[in-house]
Amino acid sequence: MDFDLTEEQRLLKESIDRFAADNARDPAAHGTAPDIWPQLAELGVLALPFSEEDGGIGGGPVETMIVMEALGRGLITAPYLPSVVLGGGFLRLGGNAAQKAEFIPQVAEGSLKMAFAQLEKGSRYDLYDVSTTAKRDGGDFVLDGRKGVVLGGDDAGLLVVTARTAGSRRDHDGITLFLVDAEAPGVSRRGSAAQDGTRVAEIAFDGVRVPAGRVLGEVDGGLPLAGHVVDVALAALCADSLGAMEELQRVTVDYLKTRQQFGVPIASFQALQHRAADMLVAVEQARSMAVYAAMMAEETDILTRRPAIAAAKAQVNRSGRQVGQEAVQLHGGIAMTWEYKAGHYFKRLTTNDVIFGDTDHHLRAVMQEGGLVEEV
Amino acid sequence: MDLRFTPEEIAFRDDLRRFFREKVPAEIRKKVAEGRHLDKEDIVTSQRILNAAGLATPNWPVAWGGKDWTPVQRYIFTEELQRAAVPLPLQFNVFMVGPVIATFGSEEQKRKFLPATANVDIWWCQGFSEPGAGSDLASLRTTAEKRDGKYVVSGQKAWTTLGQHADWIFCLVRTDKSAKKQKGISFLLIDMKSPGITVRPVITIDGAHEVNEVFFDDVEVPEENLVGEENKGWDYAKFLLANERTGIARIGLSKQRLARAKRLARETEAGGGTLWDDTDFRRRVAELEVGLKALEITQMRVVANQTKRDADKPDPASSILKIKGSELQQLTTELLLEVAGPYAIPAPDHEQPEGWNEPAVSPEWADAAAPLYFNYRKVSIYGGSNEIQRNIIAKAFLGL
Ligand SMILES: Cc1cc2nc3c(=O)[nH]c(=O)nc-3n(C[C@H](O)[C@H](O)[C@H](O)COP(=O)(O)OP(=O)(O)OC[C@H]3O[C@@H](n4cnc5c(N)ncnc54)[C@H](O)[C@@H]3O)c2cc1C
Ligand SMILES: Cc1cc2nc3c(=O)[nH]c(=O)nc-3n(C[C@H](O)[C@H](O)[C@H](O)COP(=O)(O)OP(=O)(O)OC[C@H]3O[C@@H](n4cnc5c(N)ncnc54)[C@H](O)[C@@H]3O)c2cc1C
Numbered sequence: 015m016d017f018d019l020t021e022e023q024r025l026l027k028e029s030i031d032r033f034a035a036d037n038a039r040d041p042a043a044h045g046t047a048p049d050i051w052p053q054l055a056e057l058g059v060l061a062l063p064f065s066e067e068d069g070g071i072g073g074g075p076v077e078t079m080i081v082m083e084a085l086g087r088g089l090i091t092a093p094y095l096p097s098v099v100l101g102g103g104f105l106r107l108g109g110n111a112a113q114k115a116e117f118i119p120q121v122a123e124g125s126l127k128m129a130f131a132q133l134e135k136g137s138r139y140d141l142y143d144v145s146t147t148a149k150r151d152g153g154d155f156v157l158d159g160r161k162g163v164v165l166g167g168d169d170a171g172l173l174v175v176t177a178r179t180a181g182s183r184r185d186h187d188g189i190t191l192f193l194v195d196a197e198a199p200g201v202s203r204r205g206s207a208a209q210d211g212t213r214v215a216e217i218a219f220d221g222v223r224v225p226a227g228r229v230l231g232e233v234d235g236g237l238p239l240a241g242h243v244v245d246v247a248l249a250a251l252c253a254d255s256l257g258a259m260e261e262l263q264r265v266t267v268d269y270l271k272t273r274q275q276f277g278v279p280i281a282s283f284q285a286l287q288h289r290a291a292d293m294l295v296a297v298e299q300a301r302s303m304a305v306y307a308a309m310m311a312e313e314t315d316i317l318t319r320r321p322a323i324a325a326a327k328a329q330v331n332r333s334g335r336q337v338g339q340e341a342v343q344l345h346g347g348i349a350m351t352w353e354y355k356a357g358h359y360f361k362r363l364t365t366n367d368v369i370f371g372d373t374d375h376h377l378r379a380v381m382q383e384g385g386l387v388e389e390v
Numbered sequence: 391m392d393l394r395f396t397p398e399e400i401a402f403r404d405d406l407r408r409f410f411r412e413k414v415p416a417e418i419r420k421k422v423a424e425g426r427h428l429d430k431e432d433i434v435t436s437q438r439i440l441n442a443a444g445l446a447t448p449n450w451p452v453a454w455g456g457k458d459w460t461p462v463q464r465y466i467f468t469e470e471l472q473r474a475a476v477p478l479p480l481q482f483n484v485f486m487v488g489p490v491i492a493t494f495g496s497e498e499q500k501r502k503f504l505p506a507t508a509n510v511d512i513w514w515c516q517g518f519s520e521p522g523a524g525s526d527l528a529s530l531r532t533t534a535e536k537r538d539g540k541y542v543v544s545g546q547k548a549w550t551t552l553g554q555h556a557d558w559i560f561c562l563v564r565t566d567k568s569a570k571k572q573k574g575i576s577f578l579l580i581d582m583k584s585p586g587i588t589v590r591p592v593i594t595i596d597g598a599h600e601v602n603e604v605f606f607d608d609v610e611v612p613e614e615n616l617v618g619e620e621n622k623g624w625d626y627a628k629f630l631l632a633n634e635r636t637g638i639a640r641i642g643l644s645k646q647r648l649a650r651a652k653r654l655a656r657e658t659e660a661g662g663g664t665l666w667d668d669t670d671f672r673r674r675v676a677e678l679e680v681g682l683k684a685l686e687i688t689q690m691r692v693v694a695n696q697t698k699r700d701a702d703k704p705d706p707a708s709s710i711l712k713i714k715g716s717e718l719q720q721l722t723t724e725l726l727l728e729v730a731g732p733y734a735i736p737a738p739d740h741e742q743p744e745g746w747n748e749p750a751v752s753p754e755w756a757d758a759a760a761p762l763y764f765n766y767r768k769v770s771i772y773g774g775s776n777e778i779q780r781n782i783i784a785k786a787f788l789g790l
Contacts (some may be wrong), residue, residue, distance in 0.1 A: 015399070015462050017391055017694045076391050267788050273674070287784035294783055295710050302687035303680075309393045325680045332680075380676040386683050389649040390407070390473055 019076070026059075026073075027080045033057060034088030034257075039211060041089065041358040047211075050092055055124030059094075063102055069119045075246065075311040079253040079304060085258025086366075089235035089358055091211045093127060093166030099250045100165075101128020103243040104174045104191065108231040113193065117172065129170035131161035131194075131217050132240070139371040141176070141209065141240050142186045146219065148177035152361045153226050155179070157192065157200075157219040165369070167215030168205030171196050175219065180234050191236035193228040194219070210365040211358070238316065244370050245323040249307035252330040255366045256304040259297050259337045262359040266290065269356075273346075286344055293337050321386055324371075324379035331373040334363040393690065395462070404468045410474035413439050422475040423650060424755050425723070425762035427598050429553045432511045436477045446479050447488060447508045449633075454492050454504045461696040472642025482514040482551075483507045485637070486630050487560045490577065494618035494626050503579070517547040517561035517580075517604060518627065525778050527562070528571040528624065532606060534563035534578060540579060541565075541611040543586075546603060549772075551601035553589050556582050566621050568585070577623035579615040586610070594768075596761035597741045631774065632708070638773055639715030641686050647722040648678060654729045654755065663730060678721050685714045706787035709779040716769040716776060723759075723766040730759035 020026060037050050054060055059081050064070020064168040071077075078099060085094055098121065105118050105128075120126035132341070137143035146159020157177050173194045182190030194201065200222035205215045231239045267290055270281035280286055307326035313319040338360040349356040367373070380386065395403065411419075418432045440446040442456075448467060450456035459467070471478070479485075488507050491499050506512045523530040536662025543563055553559065559580050566574030582589070586609035592601045618626055652675060655665040665671055692707040727734050733752035738761060750757065770776040784790040 015395055015690060015694060016391055017691050019391065023391075089467070123652065267790065270790060281790040282782075284784075287788075287790045288777070288780040290788055290790060291709075291780040291783035294706070294788065295713055298688055298707075298710055299684040302684045302691060305391065305691075306393070306683065306687050309391070325683050328677075328680045329684045377673055377676045377680070380680060381672045385652065385672075385675060386679040387645050387649050387652070389646075389653060 023076060023080060026062075026077060027084075029057060030059060030084040031087075034084035034090060037090060038088040039090055039358075041211065041355055042353045047091065050090070051124050051127075054092060054094070055122075060098055060124050060212075063098065063124035064106060064118050064122055067321075068106070070122055075249055075308040078246075078250050078311075079308040081259075082250045082253035083257035083304070086254035086259075087261045089211070089258070089355070089362060091213075093129070093170070093212065095247060095250060095254070096129045096164075096170065096381075097121060097127040097341075099172070099247050100118030100130040100243060101172065101174060103246045104128075104130070104230055104239070107242055107246075108191065109241040112227065113230065117193070126172055127166065127170045127370050128172045128174065129167040130243075131164045131167060131173045131175045133161060133163050134159065135162065138153075139375045140184070141244060142189060142237055143184050144176050144178045144189050145183050146175070146177045148179050148190055148192060148224070150179075154223045155190075155192065155195065155226065155229070157222040157224060158180070159219050161217045161219075164215045164217050166213065167217055168203055168213050173201075173217070174230060176236060176240060177219075186237050188234050189236045189240070190233050191230040191240060192224050193230055194222060194224055198222050198224075208365060210362040212365075215323075235277075241316065242314070245319055246302040246311045247309035247325050248323050248370055249304075249379065251366050251369055252307045252326050255334045255363055256297070256300050256331050258359045258362045258366070259300055259334055260296070262337055262341045262356060262363070263290075263293050263297050265356055265359075266293065266344050269345055274343050289344060291338055293340050296333040296336045300330045300337075303329040314338050317383065321380050321383040324376040325386060327371060328373050328376040328380065330377070331367045334367055335373075338363040393687070395450045395466070399462060399466060401465060403470060406467060406470045407474065409443065409445075409742060410471060410476050414441070414474070414476045418477060419475040422477055423646065425647070425726070425765075426475055426758050427600070430513070433477050433480055434513075437479050437483075437510050438477075438716060440479060441509050447484050449485065450488055450504075450508070451492050454500065454661075455508050461693045465693045468637050469642040469645075472640060473646045475646055480510055480513065482516050482560075483512070484512060485578075485633050486516060487514050489633050490560070490617060490626050490630050493629065494577075496614075498614065499579070499617065508750075513555050515550050515551075515553040515556035515559045515582075515604075517550055517553075517559045519549045520546060521548050525775055527627070528575065530562055530564060530575070532561065532563050533567070534565050534576060534611070536565070536613075539613050541613065541616070542565065543578070543609040543611055544605045548603055549592075550589075550602045550604045553582075553604055554591060554599065559604065560617075562623050562627055565623075569621065572624040574621055574629070575623040576620050577617040577626045578611055579617060580606075580609065580611050584609045584611065594765065596764040597737065598761065598765065600765070621766050636733045638708070639689055639711040639721055640713065641682065641689055642716075643688070643717045644682055644722045645686075647719075647726060648675070648682065650742065651675070651722065651725045651729050658729055658731075658753075660731075665731075671728070675725065677723065681714070681721075682718050683717060685711070688714070706783050709787075711781045712773060712779050713770075713776050716773075719769050720766050723763040726759045727763040730756040733757075734760040734763075775779060 060076050061070045062073040066072045148155040148157045173196050175192045175194050179190040200220045202218045203215045208214045273280045303326040310319050310322040341356050348354050414436050447455050448457040452458050520530050534541040534543045538763035561578045562575050563578050564574050565576040586607040588605040591599050592605045594600050658665040738757040
């Protein structure tokens with residue numbers, strides 16, 4: 015049992031932390047943010063999770079955690095989660111040799127961005143609730159359906175799409191994953207800005223032809239793979255929220271020391287001190303679970319992995335709510351303004367909360383698996 | 391980064407698991423599991439079994455019966471002891487006065503007290519708090535005046551846990567009234583049989599006799615019972631309180647209670663099925679389990695860091711463990727109360743009138759649920775209340 019980083023991980027952390035600090039998003043700045051994707055590619059972090067034989071760097075979930083924590087701390091909006099963690103995760107864990115050879119180098123060098131088109135009207139957080147259809151037609155499949163709130167969906171070049179090849183809407187079987195060219199005929203996208211400064215898209219598939227070679231994993235058996243990749247992404251999200259919380263907590267404590275009212279720094283009021291202390295407790299609980307999630311993300315036994323990841327997301331969500339709301343309250347009016355950064359951390363925590371499942375959803379998952387503690 | 395135990399650590403854990411279950415009598419462990427009050431006999435028996443195996447005082451210096459275990463081994467020991475529902479070794483002996491004597495006591499005191507303390511041949515109690523000195527412990531007023539090579543002690547101690555069983559009491563007393571609050575305090579060891587000591591029981595809301603008031607009326611204490619230097623007692627007390635807070639999270643205990651609540655919920659009829667079928671109930675279990683898991687990892691992070699930390703720096707982690715650990719302990723007792731439901735209403739046997747001899751309506755375990763819940767409100771009050779812990783985090787760590 016140890017919580018130390020290896021020498022390589024430490025170096026990674028130093029460089030990505032420095033990068034994130036230098037490129038921290040200034041929410042008050044208007045206009046489009048500079049594109050930092052090439053710099054992330056140059057740093058090597060886009061190649062991080064891929065194995066060396068696939069052209070990557072061979073990092074694991076701890077490396078992903080280090081990167082995501084830094085991105086959260088810097089409020090960075092580059093689509094690392096959709097492209098590298100999700101898209102890359104599908105290629106790593108489900109791609110065949112040809113698919114890996116074709117796409118991983120492009121994702122790793124940053125020339126191709128990916129996104130996961132999964133959510134449908136009414137499906138909320140259930141990955142298996144899929145109505146989009148894929149019908150065989152000769153050697154191809156033809157996709158019809160509509161996906162919403164696709165993270166990073168409007169400038170991705172390659173989409174991973176869940177579609178139903180058998181069964182009915184909420185069946186666990188009969189779901190197939192497809193690699194779909196975002197520019198293919200029949201794909202139409204409507205992009206939108208998101209609360210956290212990232213971009214999302216609604217994507218329609220109207221008779222989109224996808225060759226059988228672009229099926230990811232097994233026909234009709236895509237759900238376990240999707241579940242695993244989403245768990246990897248949940249672990250990454252926990253780290254992103256952790257980074258955001260750490261910074262928000264720090265900013266709040268600094269503010270308490272400088273803001274004067276009644277002739278004294280407001281930090282001298284015990285009512286605020288105790289709430290700030292509770293924020294720290296919440297951050298530390300979240301840190302523990304973000305670490306736990308990273309440790310469990312690559313676990314292939316679903317009965318071990320699922321409740322662990324669900325528990326982590328539930329805790330991180332709960333801590334994130336508390337830290338976000340308290341940070342705004344402890345600041346007073348200034349945190350209500352767009353100009354000031356605290357509110358933007360609050361917003362990032364709020365959107366992270368609902369990505370791939372809110373607290374209720376994950377507590378239900380913990381509950382369904384029978385929980386975490388039994389008599390020995 | 392790796393959360394797993396090594397094969398050696400797993401073997402260590404399995405040995406302890408076996409030892410605790412095979413050697414510590416099942417009746418005693420059952421009482422602990424049900425959260426019932428333990429007799430003096432239970433605690434003594436259990437601690438002597440541990441002591442005979444060299445396991446009563448692993449936190450002491452090796453020369454005095456301690457173990458040079460790694461922090462991880464210590465963690466495993468505590469966790470397994472609690473999960474097996476073995477009574478915790480007497481806190482006052484093992485975590486409080488023992489380490490103080492071993493660290494600051496004279497050779498003579500070590501020889502006289504340490505082996506007897508490890509084996510509970512001496513039962514110690516803690517005489518720190520007073521009616522006027524709770525969180526603000528340094529305002530204590532019990533005095534010890536030096537007269538003819540003896541200390542003469544006068545005053546009153548409050549909240550003395552299990553003082554009714556005690557052979558000796560370790561006290562903070564004021565030896566210099568003119569000095570600043572913390573400066574004039576000394577650490578004295580006092581024989582409870584000394585003339586002038588009166589112990590008065592205080593019954594707590596769970597109906598139990600757990601705490602006492604101890605009165606000192608010109609009690610003569612030999613000079614050699616002073617620990618360390620005169621007027622340095624506050625330093626020793628701080629050392630003691632820091633020891634008290636490690637392991638305060640009691641995660642093993644909360645796990646054991648939670649697991650038990652789940653089993654009982656599966657056995658408890660409700661809504662035409664069992665309580666376990668009730669998703670509202672299970673959701674609350676899940677919430678608790680999540681918080682407990684997070685605290686467990688937090689504890690492991692602290693343990694893994696222990697070897698690296700500068701021991702003199704304030705560690706916000708121990709305050710975090712105290713706050714969350716006590717909250718979760720309280721939540722698990724609350725959960726058990728809710729599993730008992732209406733069967734929590736009848737009072738346990740010992741609160742019934744003299745001669746009462748009726749068959750119980752409640753399942754055997756259920757009448758302990760409410761007293762345990764009531765009793766556990768204490769854990770956020772003592773050991774430095776949770777508000778004091780928040781002050782510590784705010785001042786020492788956040789710099790507020
Ligand atoms: C959306 C919005 C609309 C508003 N509209 C108007 C308006 O139309 N007209 C107008 O005049 N004003 C308006 N206000 C200002 C509002 O009244 C102030 O925000 C409010 O008085 C708090 O002051 P502050 O924001 O400077 O926070 P501060 O006073 O700096 O407080 C910061 C934090 O310290 C806490 N705090 C301060 N003093 C103490 C203390 N003694 N003990 C414990 N905690 C303390 C506060 O509760 C808060 O959590 C508006 C504010 C907002 C956010
Ligand atoms: C069951 C039980 C067993 C005990 N056993 C022992 C024992 O064996 N030996 C022994 O010496 N003592 C023992 N204690 C005493 C224990 O250490 C004290 O109860 C504790 O120090 C709190 O003191 P108090 O009860 O006087 O509360 P007070 O100090 O009067 O506190 C009252 C309330 O005010 C809050 N408060 C106090 N100061 C501050 C502050 N600065 N900022 C914010 N809030 C504050 C507290 O958190 C609490 O909520 C025991 C207590 C209990 C309940």
